[in-house]
Amino acid sequence: MSQPVLTFTDRGIYCPAGDFHIDPWRPVDRALITHGHADHARPGHAAYLATDGALPVIRHRLGEIAAEGIAYGEARQIGGARVSFHPAGHLPGSAQIRVEVDGQVWVVSGDYKVVDDGLSEPFEPVPCHAFISECTFGLPVFTWPSQKDVAAEINAWWAANAAEGRTSMLGAYSLGKAQRLMSMLEPQGPILTHGAVEATNAVLRAQGYPLPETIQVTPDTDVKALKGALVIAPPSTLGSTWARKFGPASTGFASGWMRLRGIRRRRGMDRGFVISDHADWPGLQEVIKSTGAESIYVTHGYTEIFSRWLNQQGYDAAIIPTEFGGEDDAEGGTAS
Amino acid sequence: MKRFARLFTEIDQTTKTTVKTKALADYFTQAPEADKLWCIALFSGRRPKRAVTTTNLREWAAERAGIPLWLLEESYPIVGDLAETIALVLPPPAQASDHSLSHWINALRGLHDVSLDERKPRILNAWDQLDTTERFLFNKLITGGFRIGVSRKLMTRALAQATGQDEAVLAHKLMGGWTPETTSYHALIEAEDPAADQSRPYPFYLAYQLDEAPVTLGAPEDWQAEWKWDGIRGQLILREQAHHVWSRGEELMTDRFPEFARAADFLPPGTVLDGEIVAWEGTQPMPFSALQPRIGRKTVPKKLLREAPVILLAYDLLEENGADLRDVPLSTRRARLDALLADLPSDAPVRASPVVPFADWYALAVTRAKARDFRAEGLMLKRRDSPYLSGRKKGDWWKWKLDPLTVDAVMIYAQQGHGRRANLFTDFTFAVWQGNELVPFTKAYSGLTDKEFDAITAWVRKNTQQRFGPVRQVRPEHVFEIAFEGIQPSPRHKSGLALRFPRMSRWRHDKTPQDANTLDDLRALLAAYG
Numbered sequence: 115m116s117q118p119v120l121t122f123t124d125r126g127i128y129c130p131a132g133d134f135h136i137d138p139w140r141p142v143d144r145a146l147i148t149h150g151h152a153d154h155a156r157p158g159h160a161a162y163l164a165t166d167g168a169l170p171v172i173r174h175r176l177g178e179i180a181a182e183g184i185a186y187g188e189a190r191q192i193g194g195a196r197v198s199f200h201p202a203g204h205l206p207g208s209a210q211i212r213v214e215v216d217g218q219v220w221v222v223s224g225d226y227k228v229v230d231d232g233l234s235e236p237f238e239p240v241p242c243h244a245f246i247s248e249c250t251f252g253l254p255v256f257t258w259p260s261q262k263d264v265a266a267e268i269n270a271w272w273a274a275n276a277a278e279g280r281t282s283m284l285g286a287y288s289l290g291k292a293q294r295l296m297s298m299l300e301p302q303g304p305i306l307t308h309g310a311v312e313a314t315n316a317v318l319r320a321q322g323y324p325l326p327e328t329i330q331v332t333p334d335t336d337v338k339a340l341k342g343a344l345v346i347a348p349p350s351t352l353g354s355t356w357a358r359k360f361g362p363a364s365t366g367f368a369s370g371w372m373r374l375r376g377i378r379r380r381r382g383m384d385r386g387f388v389i390s391d392h393a394d395w396p397g398l399q400e401v402i403k404s405t406g407a408e409s410i411y412v413t414h415g416y417t418e419i420f421s422r423w424l425n426q427q428g429y430d431a432a433i434i435p436t437e438f439g440g441e442d443d444a445e446g447g448t449a450s
Numbered sequence: 451m452k453r454f455a456r457l458f459t460e461i462d463q464t465t466k467t468t469v470k471t472k473a474l475a476d477y478f479t480q481a482p483e484a485d486k487l488w489c490i491a492l493f494s495g496r497r498p499k500r501a502v503t504t505t506n507l508r509e510w511a512a513e514r515a516g517i518p519l520w521l522l523e524e525s526y527p528i529v530g531d532l533a534e535t536i537a538l539v540l541p542p543p544a545q546a547s548d549h550s551l552s553h554w555i556n557a558l559r560g561l562h563d564v565s566l567d568e569r570k571p572r573i574l575n576a577w578d579q580l581d582t583t584e585r586f587l588f589n590k591l592i593t594g595g596f597r598i599g600v601s602r603k604l605m606t607r608a609l610a611q612a613t614g615q616d617e618a619v620l621a622h623k624l625m626g627g628w629t630p631e632t633t634s635y636h637a638l639i640e641a642e643d644p645a646a647d648q649s650r651p652y653p654f655y656l657a658y659q660l661d662e663a664p665v666t667l668g669a670p671e672d673w674q675a676e677w678k679w680d681g682i683r684g685q686l687i688l689r690e691q692a693h694h695v696w697s698r699g700e701e702l703m704t705d706r707f708p709e710f711a712r713a714a715d716f717l718p719p720g721t722v723l724d725g726e727i728v729a730w731e732g733t734q735p736m737p738f739s740a741l742q743p744r745i746g747r748k749t750v751p752k753k754l755l756r757e758a759p760v761i762l763l764a765y766d767l768l769e770e771n772g773a774d775l776r777d778v779p780l781s782t783r784r785a786r787l788d789a790l791l792a793d794l795p796s797d798a799p800v801r802a803s804p805v806v807p808f809a810d811w812y813a814l815a816v817t818r819a820k821a822r823d824f825r826a827e828g829l830m831l832k833r834r835d836s837p838y839l840s841g842r843k844k845g846d847w848w849k850w851k852l853d854p855l856t857v858d859a860v861m862i863y864a865q866q867g868h869g870r871r872a873n874l875f876t877d878f879t880f881a882v883w884q885g886n887e888l889v890p891f892t893k894a895y896s897g898l899t900d901k902e903f904d905a906i907t908a909w910v911r912k913n914t915q916q917r918f919g920p921v922r923q924v925r926p927e928h929v930f931e932i933a934f935e936g937i938q939p940s941p942r943h944k945s946g947l948a949l950r951f952p953r954m955s956r957w958r959h960d961k962t963p964q965d966a967n968t969l970d971d972l973r974a975l976l977a978a979y980g
């Protein structure tokens with residue numbers, strides 16, 4: 115075989131044939147971005163390419179950038195490489211990136227989940243020779259309950275709080291998880307949002323993603339008048355003075371990490387809801403199998419354990435280093 | 451099991467004591483008697499006798515989950531709890547059931563009567579009928595360590611709410627050597643006569659640490675001072691023709707300390723003494739390290755009995771002539787204790803722990819500084835007019851310990867914590883210098899703030915040099931002040947010594963590894979205090 119389609123450098127994943135990087139962590143000339151989360155879309159690149167769905171949020175987060183949008187499935191020739199973006203199901207606009215060079219196809223998964231959350235474009239498996247997969251939750255202890263069950267659980271919590279005059283404070287990342295939650299719940303009262311969440315809402319609404327009505331909390335908001343409210347806010351704000359104005363409240367955190375009791379308790383919230391925008395253990399197996407790839411590169415998460423497992427399953431698996439190897443496998447990193 | 455799982459979930463998802471108490475009280479009101487009894491037993495540290503090893507459990511769970519054993523083993527330190535790890539990897543239950551808590555406990559007890567081959571299908575069958583939370587609890591029944599934020603005190607309070615009985619009376623009823631196998635809910639809780647069990651100890655009164663100057667306690671003449679001994683807190687009970695020795699952890703230690711059989715030669719039946727069991731060398735206690743070999747042993751070799759004979763340094767009289775004295779003021783109890791022990795021969799296994807006289811707080815501080823010369827770790831301060839309360843209650847009893855010993859040491863290994871602290875690095879190994887080599891000498895787990903644990907965790911992830919299973923060797927860069935209560939020789943350790951109650955008292959950002967102490971410094975401490 116000739117040169118590999120993608121190589122791994124100290125700036126991130128690199129395609130020599132097309133002279134571009136994918137989700138690089140240091141400034142490069144040309145960056146292909148899977149989605150708008152901060153560990154994937156970083157500032158400082160000379161040119162960005164992302165899906166039309168992901169680009170507005172990326173612009174919102176990074177400000178003035180030289181960026182171009184691309185539709186899902188649209189093929190584009192960049193030097194000697196043919197690239198296309200395919201739904202990853204992680205959040206609205208998120209993509210896997212397919213790179214083909216001389217008939218060899220490699221796919222970079224970015225972050226992905228298999229279940230249809232009703233808001234993001236559902237995951238599509240992309241056949242390939244080599245698959246670069248995240249494995250944030252690559253341990254057999256991580257299996258997710260159905261979205262329907264978790265929604266029922268959160269609805270019941272919200273309803274019980276409302277009945278007892280408590281505000282429900284739900285911690286969720288402001289891009290992706292927050293919108294998924296608000297669109298999957300059965301309203302038991304008004305939905306209030308933190309400014310960071312509402313800013314993302316505005317961007318997504320302008321793109322035509324259907325989100326329920328929300329009220330942004332400002333210093334003028336009369337929170338006492340909004341009985342039985344659910345507040346969706348970044349987790350870090352829940353313990354802050356900002357959260358105190360809501361009076362008696364019950365706190366909850368929505369994340370895949372809530373599957374583990376130790377982490378749930380350490381978070382110090384009243385409730386932990388197990389819901390993630392990453393694939394769970396069965397999801398990872400299913401996707402990897404469906405790509406038909408023989409070579410699997412793993413990144414983001416329990417890479418050592420997961421690659422060992424894949425090797426035992428007959429794949430040719432290896433770990434690719436990430437600069438922030440510690441971030442996603444630490445609880446409360448960007449992964450959710 | 452669903453009712454018990456619901457109770458567990460309610461307790462687990464709140465930090466509010468009132469909510470926990472209410473959930474437990476509801477359980478004690480609604481659950482069947484056999485379940486109530488087991489619930490009380492579990493929350494007071496009792497559990498069914500283990501019928502399956504954790505090795506078996508791991509193998510069976512991995513097989514059932516369709517994963518290799520190593521994968522389960524790798525997941526365990528990340529989850530932080532074996533019972534939970536197993537509950538999480540198993541496939542969803544295929545059968546629905548709602549048997550009671552005691553049904554499953556009886557199923558576990560029944561395993562003792564069948565062969566190992568028969569145990570496996572029974573465990574698998576149980577797993578297949580229980581949801582994730584129920585499985586976790588079921589596994590906990592096997593592996594033990596039922597710590598879910600319910601103290602015995604909280605459980606007793608909930609039981610008091612549910613039954614309308616007085617909390618202190620209930621606390622006394624729950625003491626002693628009962629198990630759900632030997633009693634019933636009715637006999638234990640509802641029956642009138644708490645003295646039915648002649649071996650039953652009184653709930654121990656526990657002191658708080660005095661963090662402020664003693665002058666904040668008020669007039670010195672209201673207080674009695676005693677040495678704080680470094681031994682095992684114990685109650686010696688003489689009733690009818692028998693004697694019983696209980697530890698504070700409610701372990702019956704009568705056979706472990708045969709010296710106390712002679713107590714009946716000197717003291718009348720109907721006597722209960724509270725005090726400290728220490729190894730004794732004629733005029734003063736031996737260091738704790740002399741007592742230590744006796745703690746783990748159920749039967750004591752003659753040689754050890756000769757080398758480290760124990761006595762009770764008694765400081766309180768809880769029962770005299772069969773009468774409960776706990777409501778009598780300490781000054782009176784003390785006078786009666788002294789009278790009772792006054793004429794005992796010097797070879798009796800009981801002595802009065804002396805009252806330390808003092809004129810004012812300053813003079814007492816001077817005395818306290820000499821505690822190590824008396825083989826004491828500080829002073830106890832007790833209010834003269836106080837009754838003997840139960841449990842840890844603020845106000846009447848204070849321990850005023852000496853400042854701990856400290857050394858500065860370099861962190862060389864790190865390991866993730868368990869339970870609440872899983873996914874954080876909280877368990878560290880520390881080293882001191884011997885020439886150019888760093889020699890490990892202690893581990894420590896506690897003492898840092900949550901913020902500091904977060905910071906050191908991030909650092910460990912980036913500075914791991916090598917992994918040995920769950921243990922990471924890290925760059926020797928950070929210096930911590932290690933505080934400890936005592937030091938003793940230990941041939942098992944490379945350093946030749948071991949610390950008592952080591953903890954990280956300070957993260958010395960201001961020091962480099964070169965500034966850390968040496969093994970010779972530690973040996974000097976060993977010579978002085980060991």
Ligand SMILES: [Zn+2]
Binds near residue numbers: 149
């Ligand atoms: Zn992401």
Ligand SMILES: [Zn+2]
Binds near residue numbers: 153154449
């Ligand atoms: Zn990510």
